[in-house]
Amino acid sequence: MNPALDFTKMTAMVTALVRKGQHKLKQQFEHNKKMLTLDSTDHRLVKNVHDLKPNKQQIRSIRNIWKAIYNKKQMEEQIDILKHRIHSNCLPPAFNLLDYSLDKIDKKLTRFKQSSISDNDNKQQTILAARRLKKIGRFKYDLLELSIAAGEQKVRYYDKIAKKEKKKLITISDKLKKNNTNSDMFKQLIEAIEARQQHMVVRADYITQQKLKSFFGEAPASQDATMNNDGVGAN
Template identity: 30%
Template sequence: MSFNHNNNEPIDHSQNSNIQYYPGWYPCPSSQDESIQELQHKQKKKSRGNRKLQRYRRNLRKQGMDPDTIIRITGAWVDIDSEESSKIMEQNLDKTNSTVNETMFHEIAMVEKNKTHTNIYKHGLVSPKQPNLKRLIRTNKTNSVISVQPSKKTSISNNSSVDYTNIPDQIFFHMLSTAFNDVDKLGHFLNEKEKFEFIREYTNLIDRLSYVKLQEQQWNYYYNIGMTQNIWSGRISKPLSKKNSICNTYGKSKTIIEQYRRNFSKELSQAQYRIELFEKEILFKSAQHIDCTSEIKMLSFIINTFVYEKQQKLREEFEYKRQMLILDAIDHRLMQAFYNLKPNSSQIASARRIWRVTTKHIIMNEQIAILKQRLISKQPLPASTLFDHTINRIETSLTQLDNVMIQDDKSTTVPSSQFDTMNQLKHNIINQSIITAREMAETSAQIILDETQRLLSFKHDDQHLHEVHITVVNAIEDRRYHMMQRGNYMIQEKLATYLRQN
């Protein structure tokens, strides 16, 4: 059906006997009706989802990958439109294909009991996770340009703490010197090189098992706290989170948590099986020469103690994530409790201003704590601002001068006054920065106090409305108090991390 341009009335072509329709043939519109026909036939395209992601999943299924692994790989997917990102996608697909082939081979090796442990360990039973594509998309806030950059860590290895296969022999021997000294009986059937590779491989297996146990405990914690306190996942829009000075997302959904629990439970069984198989093989090999059961038990204890110390940082990171999950969930609940009271526009504006200034106040407190740490620390702290880099350069110069002064080299003369001058300069800069940060923190605190007093001074003639208003003010203060607690915890953890690094 088209339109008559003279009177805008529709023209019914079905009544025109001169026009015949054939399969695959359509009448050509005239120049007058061309624009109208284009608009008439132009329809909104149907959304069929992310086609690239669908093709990616289809290729994974063709390679024989199980659905849980596919979900884990594509769970953090982000849309990719640029040519660079498409290339990254192709590279990830190639890596995945090779990984899946290896995984299928290892599962067969698990069934075949007569396969040697060398092949089982070499290929692994669990395919490594694929690169998180979201990490490849980085935003340069300074230039406001979004660019695709290669991630520093493009894949997560089976051992997320330390890869002992890449550590030089001398360093590895120094790390586990006790283990090498307590396995003399292994020398009856293993030469020095074989003994070295045996301990290295045994360490990797135990480290992997310990890591999987930590992951299983972490996801079990997420599941238990979700079931007991109903803390799963929360998400709000980024504009709304910015207005209310709150994180826009936290936690994981129940479905994802259950998937991770199943995956790590399976990986735990596989890791335990590999260690048992490895120990049986070495005991079977040693049985022809000497009984070294006690040495294997002692070696296992030494390596487990060593791995436990090395994974201390990982346990602290997991504990930090647990605490932040609870703090973020409570923060969202307090914000929702405020809006559930149906505050008016004036109350909302005051609440957002108080929360925004509270965030700035927390930032100033963090700067003060870090600056105080710089006064007593002799090692440069991680730098994020121009000021941090400047102080780090001064501290580096002081360390170099101190080393030169300690050395007994008559050819090098460094006046002590130069060292004292630079050291005094560093302290003056930091002290002045602390004073400035304190002034800014006091200003923020005064703004919060004034805004709260203004809210409390507002009177209502209706007693019920006045009580509702007080309840709203209390909700604002409850969330502000929690924000301070959350900020103080993050500051303490950041300082603790600096101390552990130094």
């Protein structure tokens, strides 16, 4: 005979599930609203630059600056994720392939251990197996640290590109000013470029935080982390 159903307990469980679902829906709604605001602001800031009518040379430098900033933030995101993996002892799934590739060696060592003729052989095999596991673990973290170092070098590279292109933009604009071009217009252009650049950083930082929460905690996944990294529409 089936035991009597505990309707009070069932009701509490259903209520908890509903509340959890509502919480996730609310999180997703707030995330979508935030992304809509960020994207709308980004579109407006790009339009502000376009409305100042930069010439083709200026547009090329603007695109290169924004592309460098975009690539820099993308790389910083990957670095943050890798650092968080080390801190939380949560290795990338791809590292499981390393363990899988060593399964055959494990089996051979196990068979050898079973066929060993002395306790000393068994002891040596146990020591070697422990040392091997320790070295594999250290190797995985060394790979992460090398990836972080390579990423940080890339960040510095993109930062140099952005600064180089900004100097180039200033040089181009200085030449235009000598030809009686409105200097106030150039000042407005630089301010508009930097405003969009700062917003790119804010947007990228928000997406990174959402990804960290999504990977390692409770948060809606960022479904569209891409953005128009040039925006002014010229080559």
